[in-house]
Amino acid sequence: MNKQKWALITGASAGIGAEFAMQLAAKGWSLVLVARRIDKLAELKSTVTKQHQVDCRELVLDLSQVDANQQIFDYCQNNDISVSMLVNNAGYGVPGDFDAVDWSTHQDMLQVMLNSLVELCHLFYPYMKQTKNGHIINVASLAGLTPSTAGHTLYGAVKSFVIKFSHSLHLEAKDHHVHVTALCPGFTYTEFHDVNGTRSMVNKMSKKMWMSAVDVVAQGIEAVEKNQAIYVNGWRNRLIARMCKYLPENLVRFLMKGSVKKYRKR
Numbered sequence: 466m467n468k469q470k471w472a473l474i475t476g477a478s479a480g481i482g483a484e485f486a487m488q489l490a491a492k493g494w495s496l497v498l499v500a501r502r503i504d505k506l507a508e509l510k511s512t513v514t515k516q517h518q519v520d521c522r523e524l525v526l527d528l529s530q531v532d533a534n535q536q537i538f539d540y541c542q543n544n545d546i547s548v549s550m551l552v553n554n555a556g557y558g559v560p561g562d563f564d565a566v567d568w569s570t571h572q573d574m575l576q577v578m579l580n581s582l583v584e585l586c587h588l589f590y591p592y593m594k595q596t597k598n599g600h601i602i603n604v605a606s607l608a609g610l611t612p613s614t615a616g617h618t619l620y621g622a623v624k625s626f627v628i629k630f631s632h633s634l635h636l637e638a639k640d641h642h643v644h645v646t647a648l649c650p651g652f653t654y655t656e657f658h659d660v661n662g663t664r665s666m667v668n669k670m671s672k673k674m675w676m677s678a679v680d681v682v683a684q685g686i687e688a689v690e691k692n693q694a695i696y697v698n699g700w701r702n703r704l705i706a707r708m709c710k711y712l713p714e715n716l717v718r719f720l721m722k723g724s725v726k727k728y729r730k731r
């Protein structure tokens with residue numbers, strides 16, 4: 466009999482996280498879905514379970530609360546759920562200059578997008594290592610590979626951290642048959658830019674720069690199956706990442722100047 470395989474997805478109520486739920490369920494994964502909006506999670510659970518014969522649990526939690534990660538882990542332990550796929554996806558952008566944003570907003574962002582991501586890896590990785598079977602996708606961003614910008618001050622810094630951290634864990638984990646990938650999407654159609662109030666600005670950008678969550682997620686799953694350490698979605702984004710890596714930073718900054726001004730809210 467096939468052993469039930471469980472995937473845990475944070476930020477599963479919308480966008481890239483919800484798409485991970487749909488595509489992993491289609492591949493036979495049972496799901497633990499984490500987010501704050503109960504109605505969205507319930508709707509997704511109903512769709513997923515109707516379309517695929519998998520188990521699906523919703524955990525309504527705010528990851529900015531420091532005990533949320535332990536609650537997730539305890540829930541899994543108490544319900545005999547052995548997670549062998551972790552998708553750390555929850556995230557959002559905080560526009561504005563650093564000092565114009567109050568500290569609690571910065572602190573929550575760091576908790577959700579940095580501390581929580583690292584702690585969930587720390588909680589769930591040991592079992593994967595022990596069983597020599599596991600996949601971790603940390604959703605980073607192209608912004609973690611491009612030069613720093615004014616405005617959205619912590620976003621690029623947090624995503625750079627996620628990429629560096631994931632790469633180190635990838636190197637440690639590969640001898641234990643655990644795959645770790647930092648997934649780096651560029652602009653993707655989700656609720657992200659509605660939530661941070663930049664939709665009207667980013668809508669002016671060429672449609673060629675945008676990808677669907679469907680493609681981002683399909684490529685992300687393939688990347689972690691192949692155990693790619695860092696995966697940038699889309700050839701245009703890969704070209705930008707290459708330019709940032711190999712061209713002098715001043716030149717890249719000069720080339721990016723126009724778009725940073727146009728599309729970054731300060």
Ligand SMILES: NC(=O)c1ccc[n+]([C@@H]2O[C@H](COP(=O)([O-])OP(=O)(O)OC[C@H]3O[C@@H](n4cnc5c(N)ncnc54)[C@H](OP(=O)(O)O)[C@@H]3O)[C@@H](O)[C@H]2O)c1
Pocket residue numbers: 475476477478479480481482499500501502503505526527528529554555556557558577604605606607649650651652653654655656657658660
């Ligand atoms: N869209 C893009 O252009 C883009 C580009 C590069 C990288 N990314 C990254 O992709 C990831 C997913 O973003 P998305 O584009 O799919 O955005 P989205 O559609 O706005 O989804 C964000 C998800 O994160 C959850 N979330 C936010 N704050 C949370 C909290 N405190 N506790 C628990 N869950 C929380 C939201 O759920 P609730 O509101 O229900 O809690 C939602 O499910 C993020 O890490 C983002 O940085 C996005």
